[in-house]
Amino acid sequence: MNALALTRQGDEWHLALNGDWSLAAMATLDLELGQLNTPLSGTLVCDWSRAADPGIGPAWALLTRLGDLSADTDSSAAASSKRGLRVVHIGGPSTLEFLRKLKVERRALHAASAPPTLDSTLGGLGRWTLLQGAEVQGVVGFFGRIVVVLGEAFRRPRALRPSSLVRHVYETGITAIPIVALIAFLISVIVAYLGAQQLARFGADIFVVDLVTISVLREMGVLLTAIIVAGRSGSAFAAEIGVMQLNEETDALRAMGINPIEILVLPRILALVIALPLLTVIADAMGLAGGGLLSLLNLHISLPQFTSRMREALAPTTFWAGLIKAPVFAILIGMVGTYRGMQVRESARELGRLTTVAVVQSIFMVILADALFAVLFMQIDF
Amino acid sequence: MQEPASSSIIRVQGLVNRFGTQVVHDGLDMEVRSNEIFGVVGGSGSGKSVLLRSILGLRRPDGGTVELYGQDMRHLSREQRSRLVRSYGVTFQNGALISSLTVAQNIQLPLREYFSMPEETLDGLAELNLALVGLPPDTARKYPAQLSGGMVKRAALARALSLEPKLLFLDEPTSGLDPISAAAFDELLLYLHSQLQLTVVMITHDLDTLFRTCNRVGVIVDHHMVTDTLEGMLRSQHPWIHEYFHGARARAAEKEVNG
Numbered sequence: 001m002n003a004l005a006l007t008r009q010g011d012e013w014h015l016a017l018n019g020d021w022s023l024a025a026m027a028t029l030d031l032e033l034g035q036l037n038t039p040l041s042g043t044l045v046c047d048w049s050r051a052a053d054p055g056i057g058p059a060w061a062l063l064t065r066l067g068d069l070s071a072d073t074d075s076s077a078a079a080s081s082k083r084g085l086r087v088v089h090i091g092g093p094s095t096l097e098f099l100r101k102l103k104v105e106r107r108a109l110h111a112a113s114a115p116p117t118l119d120s121t122l123g124g125l126g127r128w129t130l131l132q133g134a135e136v137q138g139v140v141g142f143f144g145r146i147v148v149v150l151g152e153a154f155r156r157p158r159a160l161r162p163s164s165l166v167r168h169v170y171e172t173g174i175t176a177i178p179i180v181a182l183i184a185f186l187i188s189v190i191v192a193y194l195g196a197q198q199l200a201r202f203g204a205d206i207f208v209v210d211l212v213t214i215s216v217l218r219e220m221g222v223l224l225t226a227i228i229v230a231g232r233s234g235s236a237f238a239a240e241i242g243v244m245q246l247n248e249e250t251d252a253l254r255a256m257g258i259n260p261i262e263i264l265v266l267p268r269i270l271a272l273v274i275a276l277p278l279l280t281v282i283a284d285a286m287g288l289a290g291g292g293l294l295s296l297l298n299l300h301i302s303l304p305q306f307t308s309r310m311r312e313a314l315a316p317t318t319f320w321a322g323l324i325k326a327p328v329f330a331i332l333i334g335m336v337g338t339y340r341g342m343q344v345r346e347s348a349r350e351l352g353r354l355t356t357v358a359v360v361q362s363i364f365m366v367i368l369a370d371a372l373f374a375v376l377f378m379q380i381d382f
Numbered sequence: 383m384q385e386p387a388s389s390s391i392i393r394v395q396g397l398v399n400r401f402g403t404q405v406v407h408d409g410l411d412m413e414v415r416s417n418e419i420f421g422v423v424g425g426s427g428s429g430k431s432v433l434l435r436s437i438l439g440l441r442r443p444d445g446g447t448v449e450l451y452g453q454d455m456r457h458l459s460r461e462q463r464s465r466l467v468r469s470y471g472v473t474f475q476n477g478a479l480i481s482s483l484t485v486a487q488n489i490q491l492p493l494r495e496y497f498s499m500p501e502e503t504l505d506g507l508a509e510l511n512l513a514l515v516g517l518p519p520d521t522a523r524k525y526p527a528q529l530s531g532g533m534v535k536r537a538a539l540a541r542a543l544s545l546e547p548k549l550l551f552l553d554e555p556t557s558g559l560d561p562i563s564a565a566a567f568d569e570l571l572l573y574l575h576s577q578l579q580l581t582v583v584m585i586t587h588d589l590d591t592l593f594r595t596c597n598r599v600g601v602i603v604d605h606h607m608v609t610d611t612l613e614g615m616l617r618s619q620h621p622w623i624h625e626y627f628h629g630a631r632a633r634a635a636e637k638e639v640n641g
Contacts (some may be wrong), residue, residue, distance in 0.1 A: 023497070023546050030503040056578070057548050060510040061503070098577040102513050109519055346527030347481035 003051075004032050013044040021051040021058045029058045033065040039273040040069045040085050049091040054094055063103050142339050146269070149262045164267040165274075172268075173275025177282060179232075180225050184283035187224060188216050188290035196299050205299045209306055210313040212291030217314070221284040222322045223370055226329040229276055230362040234337035237268050238358035241341025242351040250342070265342070269334030276330035280323055321382055325373050329366045336362040389416040391451060391549060391581050392437060398445030399432050405433050408605035409446070417583040419575060421592050423626065424602030430585045431475075433602065434553055437583075438472060439463075450549075468496060470549040471542030475557065477534040478528035484520035485512070485537045489544050496545070511540040517568060527538075532563035536570070543574075552584040556591050568594045589635040601626070 003025070005016040044066070048054060069083030089096050153159040170215035193207065195211040241264055244250050250260045288310075295301040301309075344351050376382075392414040395435070399407040406429035414420045424430050435441040437448055439455040447454055450466060458466060479488050486508040493504060508522055514633065515536040526534060535555055542550060556564035568591050575582055575595075586592055592599065593612065600609045603622050615627050616636075626632065 026497060026503055026507070027499040029505070030500065056514075057507050057510060057546065094579075095577055104507070106519070197547060202545050202571055347525065349482035 002032065004036060006036060006038060009045075011042060013042065014047065015044055016047045017051040017054075017062075019050075019052060021048075021054040022259065023055040024055045026055075026057050026061070030061050033061055036065060036069070038069070040066070042085070044085060044087045046087055046089045047091065048089060048093070054093045056093075056099065057235075059093060059096060059099055060103070063099060067103065067107070068085055070101070138151050138343075139339065142342070143335065146265060146335070149259060149266050152262075153266070159262055159266075160270070160363075161263060161267045164263065165271055168268050168271030169275050171236070172229060172271050173279060176229060176232055176279060180228055180279050180283050181286045183228060184216070184221060184224055184286040185290040186288035187220060188212055189294050191215060191220070192294040193298065194289045195356055196294070200299075201371070206301065206305075207310055208295055208299060209291070209309040211294075212319060213288060213310050213313055215240060215317050216287035216291065217322045218282055219322065219370070219374075221287050222280045222325050222329065223366070224285045225276060226366045227278045227363055228271065229279065230333045230337075230366060231359055233268075233272065234333050234362040235355050235359045236343040237334065237337030238344075238355040239351065240333065241265075241338055242344035242354060245342065245344040246346075246348075246351065260342070265338040268338055269331060272325045272330035272334040276333075277323055277326040280326045284319070284322065317382055325370065328369060328373075330367060332365040333362040336365060385446060386622075390414065390637075391416050392583065393449045393452075394433075394437065394446065396446035397433070397436060397443050397448065398435060399429060399441070399443050405605055407436075407443075407446075407602075408604070409490065410605065410607050412600055412607050414581065414583055415598075416458055417581055418597040419571070419584065419595050421599040422583065422585045422591065422602070423587075423599055427579075428602040429605075430602060431553065432585075434585060436553060438470075438551065439467075466507050468492075468545050469547055470551060471537040471545065471547040472551045473535070473542045473553060473555060474535075475553045477526065477538040479534060479537055479541070481526050483525075484522065485524055485526065485529070485540075485631070488526070488537065489541050491541070492545050496614055507544065509623035511544050514543055514574065515540045516566075532559050532567070535559065535567060539570075548578075550582045552582065552586075552588065556586065556588045561590070564588060564591065565594075567591075571595055588633050593635050 003017060003019050003021070005018065007016075019025070046062075046066075066085065066087055096227045128164045149159065192208055192212045195208045196205060199205055199207050199211070241250070244264070250264070252262060253260045292303060292306050295306055296303065340354040340361070344354050390413050392412065394410060394412040397407045397410040397412075399405075410433070412433070422430050422433065432441065436443045437447075437450070441549060442456070451469070453462070453466060455463060455466060461515065461517070480491065484493065489508045489511050490504045493499060493507060497583065499507075505522075512519060512521055517533060517536050517540065521529070521533065521537065526537065529537060539552075539555070542552075552571075556567050571582065571584075572595055574580060582595075584591075584596070596612065598609060598611055599615055600607045601615065601623050603620060608618070608620065608623065615623060618627070620623060627636075
């Protein structure tokens with residue numbers, strides 16, 4: 001049975017509503033209303049007596065459709081006499097009159113509402129350009145404010161917030177030791193294992209020691225540590241500061257005359273600058289241990305042999321060439337994480353997005369910086 | 383939803399709630415009748431929000447029974463429970479609009495969850511609910527963060543109304559609003575209450591709202607609830623209730639309403 005039946009009775013239209021007219025039947029009702037496209041004028045009698053459980057939503061949809069149909073005739077037959085539609089409801093829900101008044105008010109509002117703004121490709125490009133410009137300005141400004149606070153700290157050591165610093169060294173450094181040690185160990189075992197397979201074909205097994213020690217000390221120890229820390233602490237910084245932004249905690253700090261850069265950003269960056277080199281030393285040690293263990297078990301290179309070969313393979317600068325990169329990576333990770341955190345505005349989605357951006361960008365920056373270091377060290381023969 | 387035999391829609395009996403050793407409710411009784419606006423009042427920490435959470439089934443009480451439409455939520459199957467949850471609307475203190483969705487999407491969220499409807503239908507219903515709470519049509523496309531405090535409260539009400547409930551729970555609907563917006567919200571609530579035949583349970587600290595809208599008031603004192611009409615409350619001899627309804631702010635609100 002159709003929910004709607006439109007018939008012509010004399011000079012009146014008669015619309016009978018049947019069956020379920022509750023919100024649950026809304027989809028079907030809307031469909032049938034859409035199919036009702038006879039231009040209407042004169043008087044329409046709307047019979048609700050057989051509509052079960054009529055809801056506000058369906059009633060609203062009916063009023064909307066009837067309004068559209070009478071408006072259609074108005075525009076098409078504008079030349080002829082002005083014809084409106086008079087609707088009489090029989091047995092309708094008590095809310096009908098209320099909805100009808102509301103509908104009239106809303107029609108006036110809709111007519112007055114502004115058209116959508118121009119949203120072309122060109123406009124998008126322009127907005128993107130402005131956004132990128134603002135982004136660059138923001139990053140430079142952020143870096144500048146950090147440097148200013150750091151400069152002040154020389155005159156006023158309390159600005160370094162020692163207690164906060166210690167907490168962050170613990171959270172970013174000490175608690176990261178197990179995972180950093182484990183991953184450095186495993187990766188160097190993998191490298192040694194692969195290297196041994198290839199070098200054994202030339203009878204050059206002993207060079208596995210060169211391969212492992214140089215790659216771990218120069219590159220892998222520091223790079224792996226930095227990537228792990230970026231994932232752990234970069235995200236934590238962004239999320240922690242981001243939530244404080246959402247709670248207006250940073251605004252509260254500013255209102256109390258406390259610089260959020262000083263109390264939130266600087267301790268985190270300095271903590272990373274302290275923690276990351278120390279973690280790198282641990283990663284280096286574990287990497288060498290992994291290489292040594294695999295050499296002993298797989299290639300039967302004894303520990304004294306391994307260490308003496310290691311001394312020959314390594315230049316005095318090899319260890320430092322790795323370690324010197326750690327503070328630079330620390331600054332990059334810390335700055336990206338805290339900057340993205342400070343950018344959080346308004347919504348939980350922003351928080352999630354910027355935390356992701358913080359991790360991805362800090363890992364990217366670390367690898368980019370590592371590549372630049374590789375070129376630099378080659379040029380200066382370090 | 384079937385009409386219950388008696389006209390009481392919510393019946394709370396002997397409700398006990400405690401956190402560790404701290405007792406919040408100790409044998410609290412409450413009854414809300416059909417088609418009334420029931421105000422819940424109490425000092426900070428007296429457990430108004432805990433009571434609301436217990437009624438909504440968001441918190442399992444430590445004792446007592448809570449019945450909505452004569453049904454105890456704890457004894458219902460998943461299916462029945464879901465149907466019961468659909469029969470009421472709730473607004474939370476800070477709006478609790480989902481911040482990653484537009485206002486229209488927030489309103490459509492329960493509709494999408496329970497019905498399958500084409501987009502145009504959903505848009506029509508979003509427009510209806512915005513109209514009900516008196517928000518302009520262009521609010522539909524905005525995100526909650528772009529709204530003022532008063533608009534957030536109205537948008538939350540629009541979402542609560544989207545399933546066409548007959549029962550509404552409002553947690554401090556006028557807190558944080560300026561007096562003009564708060565008064566406008568009171569009028570809106572009275573208007574919807576009369577037009578849509580709603581039963582409303584409202585937690586509020588706003589004495590103006592209380593005097594303007596509520597038929598009966600339940601005051602949580604000493605871990606129990608004292609329920610009476612406003613006139614009855616004004617005559618109460620209980621020291622806290624007397625203080626609450628006869629303090630300087632209360633007198634001003636009363637004078638304003640009673641002229």
